Amino acid sequence: MYKVTRVLTLSEGADAAALIQDLAATARNSRWVLDWALAPTLPEANAAGDYIWRLHFANEAGARAWAAGDGLEAHAIMNDPTRVRHVNSGGYVSGRVGSKQTLTRGIYRLLFISLDEAASATDVAQFEYETYEMGLYIPSIVQWRISRISEGSGTGSWTHMWEQEYENLDGLLKTYMLHPHHWAWINRWYDPECAEHIVQTVCQSFCRFDSNTF
Amino acid sequence: MSEPGKEVIYYLDHLIAQPGRAEELLRFYMSEYVPQAKLRGLALVHRWVTPPLWLREQSNELFVIWSVQGAQAWWDATRHRRADPSFLGFWKKAQPMIVSRRRLFLSDVDDVDSLNNV
Numbered sequence: 001m002y003k004v005t006r007v008l009t010l011s012e013g014a015d016a017a018a019l020i021q022d023l024a025a026t027a028r029n030s031r032w033v034l035d036w037a038l039a040p041t042l043p044e045a046n047a048a049g050d051y052i053w054r055l056h057f058a059n060e061a062g063a064r065a066w067a068a069g070d071g072l073e074a075h076a077i078m079n080d081p082t083r084v085r086h087v088n089s090g091g092y093v094s095g096r097v098g099s100k101q102t103l104t105r106g107i108y109r110l111l112f113i114s115l116d117e118a119a120s121a122t123d124v125a126q127f128e129y130e131t132y133e134m135g136l137y138i139p140s141i142v143q144w145r146i147s148r149i150s151e152g153s154g155t156g157s158w159t160h161m162w163e164q165e166y167e168n169l170d171g172l173l174k175t176y177m178l179h180p181h182h183w184a185w186i187n188r189w190y191d192p193e194c195a196e197h198i199v200q201t202v203c204q205s206f207c208r209f210d211s212n213t214f
Numbered sequence: 215m216s217e218p219g220k221e222v223i224y225y226l227d228h229l230i231a232q233p234g235r236a237e238e239l240l241r242f243y244m245s246e247y248v249p250q251a252k253l254r255g256l257a258l259v260h261r262w263v264t265p266p267l268w269l270r271e272q273s274n275e276l277f278v279i280w281s282v283q284g285a286q287a288w289w290d291a292t293r294h295r296r297a298d299p300s301f302l303g304f305w306k307k308a309q310p311m312i313v314s315r316r317r318l319f320l321s322d323v324d325d326v327d328s329l330n331n332v
Contacts, residue, residue, distance in 0.1 A: 179330065180329045180330060191317075193295065
């Protein structure tokens with residue numbers, strides 16, 4: 001499975017309803033898009049952007065075929081400065097997934113991550129393992145996935161996508177944030193004062209979902 | 215065992231000093247890092263050294279221990295630290311005096327259950 005995930009920030013005065021309708025049409029009408037979700041971000045805790053758009057393809061070739069066909073219209077919309085001010089985007093083969101149950105509604109949260117290109121392969125592998133491991137220790141994470149981004153753009157040179165699903169916002173804003181696996185363990189990769197620091201930039205956002213598109 | 219949300223969380227800065235430079239490193243840490251960290255909500259708890267004499271030709275190891283109360287206070291202090299470039303500036307200037315360093319986050323073992331019950 002290949003995924004393209006985007007966080008869109010709309011231009012001031014843009015017609016959001018029309019924009020969403022137009023973008024959705026480029027996915028709905030395409031035989032290459034296996035599944036998709038387009039949802040407004042939530043205002044809590046500085047979630048980035050206005051909309052999260054998730055597109056699922058059978059493989060990278062399917063994503064390229066969409067981009068060269070129906071996706072051309074989406075590309076034009078996202079590059080129209082009167083409609084979209086900024087896009088963070090990542091294309092990636094689905095990475096390691098964990099699941100405790102399948103939710104039909106809840107909170108989807110993503111974190112674009114840019115790792116230092118000088119980070120050793122050993123450190124990158126350990127970082128990926130510990131990120132995956134968060135789902136095993138933190139009870140509120142219901143489904144989770146850490147993937148390597150092969151094609152990214154936006155405010156960072158994105159190397160990884162860390163996605164999670166929660167039953168509710170407290171699961172993200174309280175349990176995830178306050179669990180010691182987060183602040184006492186994995187944080188050292190993110191903290192510039194820690195010797196292990198390798199994360200250069202992040203962009204987080206989250207939205208509600210009401211059908212399973214994980 | 216502490217009240218939930220008020221568990222004492224410790225920061226341990228474990229510094230291996232360059233041979234003969236541990237005392238200088240500690241002085242620099244005390245003058246340049248400690249005042250800023252206190253302003254950001256951290257309480258200085260211990261300053262330990264091994265061995266307890268200033269080695270001239272080998273490395274001392276320093277253990278500086280800080281504390282905050284509760285995971286939320288940990289996040290508050292962390293956000294303050296990250297927004298203040300003087301902390302990174304300190305480590306950059308201190309680097310010539312350091313062989314290696316590590317920062318660890320710890321708690322009393324009696325608080326583990328409470329800290330995980332979030």
